[in-house]
Amino acid sequence: MSDLNVDWGALLKLLAAVAVVALILAGLVLALAFRTLRRVRHRVPPHSDFFTTVRAVPLSLVVGLDLLDLALDVLSAPIIWMILSRYNLQALRNVATIEALIPISGPIPTLTLAWLAARIFKLGEPHDPDLIETRRIGPDSYVPRPRG
Numbered sequence: 001m002s003d004l005n006v007d008w009g010a011l012l013k014l015l016a017a018v019a020v021v022a023l024i025l026a027g028l029v030l031a032l033a034f035r036t037l038r039r040v041r042h043r044v045p046p047h048s049d050f051f052t053t054v055r056a057v058p059l060s061l062v063v064g065l066d067l068l069d070l071a072l073d074v075l076s077a078p079i080i081w082m083i084l085s086r087y088n089l090q091a092l093r094n095v096a097t098i099e100a101l102i103p104i105s106g107p108i109p110t111l112t113l114a115w116l117a118a119r120i121f122k123l124g125e126p127h128d129p130d131l132i133e134t135r136r137i138g139p140d141s142y143v144p145r146p147r148g
Contacts, residue, residue: 019071026067030083033060037087044089051124053091054115062111065096070106077101 036058044056054062065083068076077100084093092111099110118124137143 022067023071026064026071029060029067030064033058033064037061046088046090048091049124050091050095051114051118053089053124054111054118055124055126057089057092057115059112059115062115063109066109066112069100073106074101074103076106 044053048056065076065080068079072079077097080100081093081097084090084096095114096111099105135143
């Protein structure tokens, strides 16, 4: 058997460099996604399932979340929770946070794969542009939800 000498210092430097690059890319991609999310969050019904929510969000959001998970691994979970809570994407928030809590799942772009699967296999409900979304203001009383 041959000796396997691993240069742990070089390996740690490589992993740190990957994490820093992924964190910078995640910040840039998520900044672009936030502009789109302002419009999207009104397209997602409040109690949507995971695949309906994933179909409604832009690809940049799930790519950014996957990059954040790659960069920070388990530490990305509270950040993902806050981001998706802010945009009322509860179904995506729950799954993405649990996925982020699983150690060593960072290199697998699970949310991006779920986004692709939802679109390719038509999982979840598609967005209906003719649907008038409302907000409840009282018993049996609703008003149209503002757009944009």
